[in-house]
Amino acid sequence: MAEEEPCMFWIWAMASTIFRLFLIFFFPENINASSRPELSTPLTSLRRLAEGYWLKQSSLSPYAGSMYHGSPLLLSILGPLTIQRIEGKSSHHLCRYPPLWRYCCSCAPVESFHNTFLCWLINFSDRKFGCHCVSFWSITRRVPLAAFGLVMATHLSLYSATLAIPLIFLLGYGLDAPPVKKFLQTRHVGVETTGSTSDVSKQDKLTQTTQLFLWRTVLYFVFWVLVWSSYVLVLCSLSLKQYGGLEEMFKRTYGFILRIEDLSPNIGVFWYFFAEVFDFSRNYLLIVFNLYILLTGIPPLAFRLKHRPCFLAFAYLAFSSILKSYPSVGDAALYLSLWALFVNELTDMEHSFFIFCGYIGFSLLSPVMHNIWIWRGTGNANFYFGNAMGYACFQYMFVEKSVNAMLNHDQALKKATSEMTKN
Template identity: 30%
Template structure:
């Protein structure tokens, strides 16, 4: 079947799901929306802003002023329009994923195009947050479109989207280095033939410095625009970007941060906030250096780091990581424990809603129940990330008779 028919059918199915009646448990699920991506909080912020009240004066609204201004002036925040917008964003993300695959394979089209689009549009980790209208779906779309532009060497469009993405979700700064280097290299697979980066330090500096300058120019303009939207107040900085460092809202989520800091003594809190924040950043340089021969793969691994360690994750974060895995079929035969990792993921994804229900709905459990399920889910995400790193390295190291041989060029 032609890909365009397949893609149209997938988008139509996704649109039907969007307009199907949803239970409130799904709309307000803590696994699908975080305090930074909640649609209900976004609606409240837009309502306050449209009535002349600063939404950042309280402690609930933590979305970017870019979303605040967009949904106040350009798009009315009404459910039918929002459902269409989120569906369109999912379609754009799936199309971008297919585009990245084609550029990596250097083909105009392939037999896997429909499968790759389906793995995004039918991934429950992705379409369930989108049905709940979590803004994490918009962030995933911005990232995938930015990566697609980077693979096409359209630097200005890619950097602009990357600047917008970091405004929406500050933890996305971990993608800056691999995407900047991807703009100066090729998305074609080089996992089987690792080699040093094509440019020396002087050439790399000449190639990357203009990109860095352009990124900071876009970021400065977006920051100034956000400040103007808020009437000249900079309170939005602490409420949005500051949330990733200060963790002010301890609403439960599928991540590893919230319960740890719920139990933390106040005088230890600043130290461990620094430790957790730096832990998210320390992977950027080692992964980028190790996979300098395939920076698209490095970007994929950073999605796995984000899904495992970011402060306010939703299911869409591991969903993006799993969907990106469809771009790298050459690594599948080198995965060490794919069945075990998949089963732990399945186990964790079933425990999350079950233990959340036992805790908050029936009252037969407590916070330890839900945090235990988030630990299992975190182990699953970590196991997937380790498996992906191992497979990416082992692709260049053939195995013969159970022994490791020297990698071949």
Template identity: 25%
Template sequence: MTKDKRNYQTCSSPWVKCIYGRLAFLCLAAAAIRYWLIFFSKYQSLIADHIEVSTPLNAWKRVKEGLYLFSIGINPYYGDMLHETPTSLFFYQFITESLGLSTGHIFIIFDIITATFLFLVTRQYMFMVYIEREENKSSYSKNIEEYLYTNENFRRAPLYVAATFLFNPYTILNCVGFTTTVFFNFFLSVFLYLLLSRKFFLCSLFLAFCTSMSFYSIILVVPMCLHAYKQFNGNFRAIFSMISFLVNFLVIMFIGHLLDKTDSFLENVYGFIITVPDLKPNIGLFWYFFTEMFDHFRELFIYSFQINATILYLIPLALKFHNDVFLLITALLYISTIFKSYPCVGDVGLVLSLLPCYKHLFNYSQQQFLILVIYIISFCLGPIVWHLWIYSNSANANFYFGVTLAFAVAQIFLVTDILFVHIKREFCLYFGKKSRIGGKEAILVLE
């Protein structure tokens, strides 16, 4: 064990003694809430059918129908019903048949495991931040203690992340609604843990799984390569991680070809994500715009929207935040969640659960109250406006899109606020709060 590792554990030793006990208590409490909503309440079917929770890409009803068609020898990709890859379908069949548990129990177990991995991810990230603080402390400016991570941040952040995931209304609805986003979040959390643990081959394997399930995850290849380059001070590991990802992804696609035999899943899964043929309302921005768009402009704006959701922000963010890969990943996940074609509350819930990693930035956030208010209002108004529009016929699509647009604006404000405050904090660490304006001393204040 290195000296830095011993020092890190020593600074948190009073907390380490009971941290896993507290995590177990949180997991049991969260599992009890999910268990009651699934097995004892009347809301499970209502939640599962709601458009904020289920989309054409993640609805469990479609998976069950696909598994049934597959079992009787009918290709489930004929038609427009199933949008899961054959490997994902095989995985769902394996876990439902081999575990011998009901669907509700399986979803609860995977949600709890995901929270545990996020807890471990945060511990790894906090250790990396601790090492960076100790190595660079001598180069920091004077009187900047308020901008540093404290030992309390190191100790409490993992539990805060786990608690945010376990008791977040978005992740609870995602689990209770039986969406395959639960499994995607599991694979993504394992990818993050392996990435920060520097196990790049396994990391690339799980990223390939994530990309096969949600094509937008391919943008995480860049932070994976950046982290490999930073950790091993060379191009070899970065190139190796890239090649490993490509090989693993091609193997997954080949297995899908063997299971499907017709390759029709490519159009039904990735073609469906890219071309957005189903314009049923969701919490994203695609459906309303392309409902109103003239058909002869459709391809132009499809390309524009998809570029916006993938590579448009990737290069500038990677250049600016290459030294903090986890922050880069958080920003990219937020952006893909906002601009992807079929988002759901499960995607939002995962990225929100990463926020306690940056708790030290909250005091300098400029828009946190506004963001919180918009989140609460949009969360409450969304189902109400949907009911008024569809069932009461006393509203129209503009009402619901107004709510989803406000929700997207809140997410944009949130990610930009975190990134700007992080940049200001980095400046203060090395140059201090004091500066000169017009030859006179001034103080740079993070507000």
């Protein structure tokens, strides 16, 4: 099995490369996936990045005109690719289909982090880069690199900061495992039946070792997070020294995310809601929606799934993909690539075929509704918003059923272990 896994990884890597090259060189020019609202957002649009790079080259603030809202560091890394040309085509053609690339990678049936690690090798213009770094380097317990991935993911997208919680659990407790408390209870029953002094001493040692939390590793991780954060902030400050500094960056990036200033259509649900809401209640509703993620999603899941930090990271990514300001199908590809790690535990997931059909159906209907509304003029915004609502509902159902299936799996392990102890 260990020998087959690298082979399957390279097979899917070659297949994804061929698929991407086919899309780039054989599709007509008028089919540009980077302009689709399902694939491109105001935070990840290459066109907006090209606009910001042009403004900076013209000695203006890259955030002038409210076009670019990404990291100033990306302007130095990806900005030159938007103006250079390769054989008569601009280099941004090489990045025309990043979400489709991530979908192809996430569909690879490889139960490891190789498929997620492969995704960021090509596209690192948004939070996917940092999330894949976090997942790969935290599993290998490379604490400085895992801290770097978390800092970059948070820098590129504010919602990735929630990954700090599962990452601390992962470094403190280790990889996903059934709840220690359940096995301690069942083994304690076995000790009481035997009544042996040696068994009791072994049980005490087991309790002490299994409940150990690696505080030194976590503090080491926090230290590196502070180091990388300071380094990134210094670089951003130097990059924007003449254009307002860090205050301007925070206002144009994180403030843009939290205030939901851009109401262009996307596959989320906030754009339509805040386009219709009254101005005097906008600030109140912004606070409610932003706090909803913090209060109702993060604490309960962290308390219930702290023994499974990898699955907790999947739940956080999926939950934030539903309620974030500017979602795209690339966010779904990100958490679906992590979902493949828990195929064995989620074999008894309910309504899986229904949810799969809903995903496919609403994904196919999205461009149809957008065409009916924008280009044909035979529909209105309710068509596209209704499709976005259905897509969000199926995502929520997918997360809810996945969490229930994981909790039921832990209960089944507890029952099986207790029966073995009695026998």
